[in-house]
Amino acid sequence: MSPDDELAARLRAERDATEAQVASLTRDLADIVDGADLVATDDEHDPEGHTIAWERQQVAALLDAARVHRDDLDLALARVAAGTYGTCETCGRPIGTERLAALPATATCVACAP
Structure with a gap:
């Protein structure tokens, strides 16, 4: 897989x-x-x-x-x-693996998070 x-x-x-x-x-x-x-x-x-x-x-x-x-x-x-999963929708940089592990549905990196 x-x-x-x-x-x-x-x-x-x-x-x-x-x-x-x-x-x-x-x-x-x-x-x-x-x-x-x-x-x-x-x-x-x-x-x-x-x-x-x-x-x-x-x-x-x-x-x-x-x-x-x-x-x-x-x-x-x-x-x-x-x-495009794992790429910040706001800035285009990668979303950290720790953030994705904690919030798998997130679309933004920590810096761009609301």
Whole structure:
């Protein structure tokens, strides 16, 4: 197996895990919303209302982050296919191997990171 094949396999495995996380969080959010519909809560005055609202927003934020990560992994896979993976999209210099090991979906070197 070539290094590019190994890299693509690693990225696909991480993408698959992230897709499973997106599916799980989507179910969790639906369960929270469905559960809240069954109870007449007043978020402002009911002590449980704040908890439900916080939990809903927490899961929604985690879901958004997982979707962004999945999309970043798709872009990384496209860079592997194009032969540009590991090259900073901003300055064109190589991205350090340590950075790629820690953040395999990254598109920028440390110097250009937002």
